[in-house]
Amino acid sequence: MSKITVLEHPLITHKLSLMRMKETGSKDFRQLLSEITMLLAYEATRDLPTYDAEIETPVSKTTGYFISDTKVGIIPILRAGLGMVDGFLSVLPTAKVGHIGLYRDHETLLPVEYYFKIPEDAQDRQLIILDPMLATGGSSNAAISFLKARNCHNIKMINLIAAPEGIKAVQAAHPDVDIFIGAVDEKLNEYAYIVPGLGDAGDRMYGTK
Numbered sequence: 001m002s003k004i005t006v007l008e009h010p011l012i013t014h015k016l017s018l019m020r021m022k023e024t025g026s027k028d029f030r031q032l033l034s035e036i037t038m039l040l041a042y043e044a045t046r047d048l049p050t051y052d053a054e055i056e057t058p059v060s061k062t063t064g065y066f067i068s069d070t071k072v073g074i075i076p077i078l079r080a081g082l083g084m085v086d087g088f089l090s091v092l093p094t095a096k097v098g099h100i101g102l103y104r105d106h107e108t109l110l111p112v113e114y115y116f117k118i119p120e121d122a123q124d125r126q127l128i129i130l131d132p133m134l135a136t137g138g139s140s141n142a143a144i145s146f147l148k149a150r151n152c153h154n155i156k157m158i159n160l161i162a163a164p165e166g167i168k169a170v171q172a173a174h175p176d177v178d179i180f181i182g183a184v185d186e187k188l189n190e191y192a193y194i195v196p197g198l199g200d201a202g203d204r205m206y207g208t209k
């Protein structure tokens with residue numbers, strides 16, 4: 001069964017509460033999403049292998065520990081996942097970036113794919129899907145399935161907010177995918193929006209509504 005890590009930390013709850021507030025405008029919303037992503041990336045990359053090498057400080061010789069030549073690929077789900085790319089890259093600049101374009105059809109609530117481009121060597125990489133919202137789990141499950149269909153099987157996911165329904169759906173379909181989450185909210189409403197949530201993440205990022 002996939003491991004669910006919910007990062008309960010004052011820096012995250014504070015920034016996330018600001019994001020939830022309906023008065024918060026797009027500029028601050030984007031900035032906060034980027035900052036929280038750095039904190040989530042910190043936890044999601046905890047198991048990256050390191051190698052040691054002798055180094056010299058101004059004071060003495062010592063052993064330094066460096067991230068091995070591990071290949072990581074981040075896969076933002078468009079649109080809202082784009083707002084997590086810079087934050088992630090600021091802590092791990094060597095990660096390559098793939099993109100999956102998906103939107104939820106507002107009537108059927110099912111994910112519709114419109115773009116797919118991942119690094120050529122994606123199957124050799126630790127892939128980390130980025131999407132602020134895990135609601136029904138339809139988009140995440142579709143993204144994971146697309147990656148697996150391309151022979152990518154080393155997959156994790158980072159979400160800012162998840163609904164219990166979405167977590168359950170991903171765990172049922174993809175028990176091998178560990179998920180790192182900023183907050184687990186109460187439920188979904190009748191329009192499959194997360195309650196209390198923060199509204200439509202893409203619209204709030206880009207001011208489209």
Ligand code: PRP
Nearest residue numbers: 079080103104134135136137138139202
């Ligand atoms: C949002 C969000 C997720 C999806 C979550 O995207 O960024 O991708 O909904 O919902 P689900 O778990 O029920 O699939 P949306 O479809 O609104 O597309 P957008 O980012 O382009 O606005």
Ligand code: URA
Nearest residue numbers: 135193194199200201
């Ligand atoms: N997508 C969003 O952007 N917000 C939700 O609450 C659910 C899905």
